[in-house]
Amino acid sequence: MNLADFDYDLPPERIAAEPARPRDAARLLHVARDGLHDRQICDLPSLLRSGDCLVVNDTRVIPAQLQGRRGDARIGITLDRPLADGSWRVLLRNARRARVGETIAIDGADGFSAMVIARSGDGSAVLRFDRDGEAFRAALEQAGALALPPYIPRAHGATARDSTDYQTMFAAREGAVAAPTAGLHFTSALQDALTERGIGLTRVTLHVGAGTFLPVRGEIVTDHRMHAERGEISEAAARTINRARENGGRIVAVGTTSLRVLETASDAAGVIHPWAGETELFILPGYRFRAVDVLLTNFHLPRSTLLMLVAAFAGLECIRTAYAHAIGAGYRFYSYGDACLLEKP
Structure with a gap:
């Protein structure tokens, strides 16, 4: 695989400079097995099933x-x-x-x-x-x-509003350089609606490091080496996730960070074990996912390791089609942008 396989053209006006307000009013592209569906984040409860388990990242961004x-x-x-x-x-x-x-x-x-x-x-x-x-x-x-991504235009650095906009409602454990952006879409009202639907939620930790801002430099993507990031899954969280799977529920990773920590802590059968340490897991097409069934994630930069991850999860051609649709339909991209809900083929 070459880096050019993960490239696409994005009009600059598609890059979000501010988040949606309220957060759960952001658009949501549902990439389902029967095609593409234009939704909103607030529709998430109707797109998931009773018994599913959402896994969110509770890292808190520091002024890095x-x-x-x-x-x-x-x-x-x-x-x-x-x-x-x-x-x-x-x-x-x-x-x-x-x-x-x-x-x-x-x-x-x-x-x-x-x-x-x-x-x-x-x-x-x-x-x-x-x-x-x-x-x-x-x-x-x-x-x-705050170390805001360079594509968020701020003439004089992060603003006071960014200090709240760039934290998820789950932020508790200090240590991230960048926000786990899929979690930015959640509100208390959305969490209540998910609970009423019988959809569970548990927390894991992955402290997003400064390596997330670094480009992939080599043309041969398998030569790239990920920077290590610290994370943890508690015994209680592992037990909750495994019980949901045993009872027929799907594991829904909120963001690529939650997915990477779940895949790091899972065994070959997809069972999650308590874990604390560093992960350098680099997910490319061909990777066999063991722990995650559905992924909620933002739209990622071209030629990035995160785009490679979502291509591995949903299929490269599927992601190319979805991103082309999102650009044509006016979706907002990157950290403050809209999201997509990916079902594993």
């Missing part, structure tokens, strides 16, 4: 974008994930001369700084900040900003 200085040079820092020794893996911008052992002064919080511990050729680095625990969180809240 920092600005620093090394002498006269301005350096951009995007946090990725904490490491076992307390340091952080990050992505750096404009930091060619930032060498191991040097200190970067962080703007926005008094005395906040980080030492460069390691550098990599892919733009990543390891930094050790001058504080940890609650002191680090306080400095991050003061100095950091």
